[in-house]
Each structure stands twice: as C-alpha cells, then as structure tokens.
Amino acid sequence: MENNLLNLRMTSKMLSRQAKRCQKEENKELEKLKKAISAGGTEEARIYASNAIRKKSERLNITKMASRVDAVASRVQTALTMQQVVRSMGITVVSMEKAAQSMNLEQISAVMDKFEQQFEDLDVQTGYMEGAIGGTTALDMPQDEVDMLIQRTADQDGLELNAELANIQAPQYLPDEAS
Structure with a gap:
C-alpha cells in the first residue's frame, strides 16, 4: 500500500x-x-x-x-x-x-x-x-472564497471581469487587508 x-x-x-x-x-x-x-x-x-x-x-x-x-x-x-x-x-x-x-x-x-x-x-x-x-480537493472549496479571490485579483491587476464573473460581490473586508 x-x-x-x-x-x-x-x-x-x-x-x-x-x-x-x-x-x-x-x-x-x-x-x-x-x-x-x-x-x-x-x-x-x-x-x-x-x-x-x-x-x-x-x-x-x-x-x-x-x-x-x-x-x-x-x-x-x-x-x-x-x-x-x-x-x-x-x-x-x-x-x-x-x-x-x-x-x-x-x-x-x-x-x-x-x-x-x-x-x-x-x-x-x-x-x-x-x-x-x-x-x-478543489471541488470542496467554498464558492464565496473563490469568488472573493477572483474579485480581489481582478481589482489588484485592474482587470475587467466578463459578464459571468461580474456578478461577484466584493466583500467590504478582506482578511489580508486588515490594519
């Protein structure tokens, strides 16, 4: 084994x-x-x-x-x-x-x-x-965390999201932005 x-x-x-x-x-x-x-x-x-x-x-x-x-x-x-x-x-x-x-x-x-x-x-x-x-297991990832990462990456790089991804709501507080 x-x-x-x-x-x-x-x-x-x-x-x-x-x-x-x-x-x-x-x-x-x-x-x-x-x-x-x-x-x-x-x-x-x-x-x-x-x-x-x-x-x-x-x-x-x-x-x-x-x-x-x-x-x-x-x-x-x-x-x-x-x-x-x-x-x-x-x-x-x-x-x-x-x-x-x-x-x-x-x-x-x-x-x-x-x-x-x-x-x-x-x-x-x-x-x-x-x-x-x-x-x-990638399929076990919480969808809201995945959405937050996509939104954060797009925001950091100044990228435009396509219509399907544009529905993601950016959270008011991101854990790594805490001061």
Missing part, C-alpha cells in the same frame, strides 16, 4: 509538470496570436487561437486529474495511518490484558496512559489528514 501511495504522489507531480508545460505552450500560442492579429493574418490568428484554447482545455483537464490523484493519495495515507493505529491499539490491548492479569496498578496505569496518548495522536493525525484532503 505504501508503494501505491508513492506511485500516486509521483503521478500527481508528473501531471502537475505536464500542466505547467501546457500553460507555457498556451502562452506561446497567445503570443503568436497577438503577432498574427497585428500582422493582419486572419487565418493564422484563427489557428493560433484554436491552439491556445486547446492547450488551455488540456491544462485544465490535467490539473483536474492531478487534483483527483492527490485526493486519492491523501485517502491512501489516511488508510495507512489508520492501519498503524489499529496495530498499536492491538498491542496496547494485549498489554492491558497482561497488566490486568498481574493486577500491577503501576503497569495498568502506564498502559492506560499509553492508550490515551495513542488516541490523542490519532485525533491529531485524523485532523491533519482531513485538512490535507480538504486542501487537495
């Missing part, structure tokens, strides 16, 4: 690199498009525009796939963590049985402390993994 996790992580990185290549190729096509437009080459402009759109679509599809692979890798990591916890808890239960049979209170207390520590560790690991899974 750990080999699968490693393969998933490597696949995700490979897909991310491929998406970056597509971005570069898209930018090259856009530059060619600008040159063709200024030179008045209508046919060339259409070809370059078509290529740019195709590369953008390819990049988005690859990025989505990378995100999905990353989410699966996080789930595999959670499963591995849970296996380790179950193994540790099994060992602890055996230790508790031995301690109970001998009725050594110090040993029982030490085993119980270890058992409680494992539960605390499990809570921390589970919280971390839930955060990682939430961070890797």
Whole structure:
C-alpha cells in the first residue's frame, strides 16, 4: 500500500509538470496570436487561437486529474495511518490484558496512559489528514472564497471581469487587508 501511495504522489507531480508545460505552450500560442492579429493574418490568428484554447482545455483537464490523484493519495495515507493505529491499539490491548492479569496498578496505569496518548495522536493525525484532503480537493472549496479571490485579483491587476464573473460581490473586508 505504501508503494501505491508513492506511485500516486509521483503521478500527481508528473501531471502537475505536464500542466505547467501546457500553460507555457498556451502562452506561446497567445503570443503568436497577438503577432498574427497585428500582422493582419486572419487565418493564422484563427489557428493560433484554436491552439491556445486547446492547450488551455488540456491544462485544465490535467490539473483536474492531478487534483483527483492527490485526493486519492491523501485517502491512501489516511488508510495507512489508520492501519498503524489499529496495530498499536492491538498491542496496547494485549498489554492491558497482561497488566490486568498481574493486577500491577503501576503497569495498568502506564498502559492506560499509553492508550490515551495513542488516541490523542490519532485525533491529531485524523485532523491533519482531513485538512490535507480538504486542501487537495478543489471541488470542496467554498464558492464565496473563490469568488472573493477572483474579485480581489481582478481589482489588484485592474482587470475587467466578463459578464459571468461580474456578478461577484466584493466583500467590504478582506482578511489580508486588515490594519
């Protein structure tokens, strides 16, 4: 299972690199498009525009796939963590049985402390993994945060949003603008 996790992580990185290549190729096509437009080459402009759109679509599809692979890798990591916890808890239960049979209170207390520590560790690991899974799945992002980022980026760069994005309401307070 750990080999699968490693393969998933490597696949995700490979897909991310491929998406970056597509971005570069898209930018090259856009530059060619600008040159063709200024030179008045209508046919060339259409070809370059078509290529740019195709590369953008390819990049988005690859990025989505990378995100999905990353989410699966996080789930595999959670499963591995849970296996380790179950193994540790099994060992602890055996230790508790031995301690109970001998009725050594110090040993029982030490085993119980270890058992409680494992539960605390499990809570921390589970919280971390839930955060990682939430961070890797693009579809789980709150829409209002996405809208705020789009609006903020457009405002910072002085860009005009198209009609579909223009309906985003800019919040009165942005967290990184607090003084």
